[in-house]
Amino acid sequence: MNLMNERALYYGKGAVFAYRTYVKPLLGVRRIPESSFSGRSNIVFGLNAKVSVGGSAFLPSFTEGDNSMVVATDSMKNFIQRHLASYEGSTIEGFIAYVAKSFLEKYPQMETVKIIGEELPFNGAKASSSVESDLVFSRSLNESSEAMIEMVRTENGAMINNHSSSIKKLQLIKVHGNSFVGFIRDEYTTLPEDSNRPLFVYLNINWKYENVTDSYGEDPYHYVAAEQIRDIATSVFHEMETPSIQNLIYLIGCRILERFPQLTEVNFESQNHTWETVVDEIPGTKSKVYTEPRPPYGFQVFSILREDVDKDKPTGTIVENSSQGS
Incomplete structure (x- = not known):
């Protein structure tokens, strides 16, 4: 019996902040008339992640206090931050998909993994009146992008159950x-x-x-x-x-x-x-x-x-x- 179909059962870690310099640039996007956007340098790549994991193997930790199958949320934090070092792509969507799949590969007791990644944007500051710096960046408090992915374990491997940007x-x-x-x-x-x-x-x-x-x-x-x-x-x-x-x-x-x-x-x-x-x-x-x-x-x-x-x-x-x- 899959207890996940009968009750809410998940736990996780929020406010996982991770920053990396010199992620692969995003180049070659499709141009549209309404926008001058042509790509991102990704010199500073930052995000605030929230991960939730579920599976019937975690039920005893709730009902009996048995933590033998529990992955500590502090370990989840470290897992996300360290995987940013090995990520070879250029988008938050790609990164959270990479991490979600890696969670399922690493921990067989996890049946579902859901990750939300909020962009922490940095804008290039002015090096002079006409030149944008590639060394100094200002933290933006304006609108930001976010991505969500939910993966589930199946007999054929990880399957994406839901996603959004x-x-x-x-x-x-x-x-x-x-x-x-x-x-x-x-x-x-x-x-x-x-x-x-x-x-x-x-x-x-x-x-x-x-x-x-x-x-x-x-x-x-x-x-x-x-x-x-x-x-x-x-x-x-x-x-x-x-x-x-x-x-x-x-x-x-x-x-x-x-x-x-x-x-x-x-x-x-x-x-x-x-x-x-x-x-x-x-x-x-x-x-x-x-x-x-x-x-x-x-x-x-x-x-x-x-x-x-x-x-x-x-x-x-x-x-x-x-x-x-x-």
């Missing part, structure tokens, strides 16, 4: 050209309709490949970089006049799937953090004054599938990038 904590403000009208109005409605509002959104975007090995970056042309997903999101937000956040994320997802046929779906977790107006009109200017919104925020979760993409269907209305204020 992501960009997290993307925050975008569009100062005008957004509307939200036509929604239900009843005795509970206090929100006014707005045909031209600023819109501040938080986005987590996740995507899946038809062939998960494309995510490893071994063939860079079929790899989809988080920087390219970010640039598509900002381009669509700039170009399209949309009536809601729901429609915005749908249009972004369709554009991503159009640009990258190797992907099967794009998933969104979005939040509305649009500022509240303090001063609506400043005489002689197009300016306004805003403050942070109240703590309750709206959110949306939606998946765009390959079947949603129809190249004969327009993906929004293109508007001029006018300098006129709202």
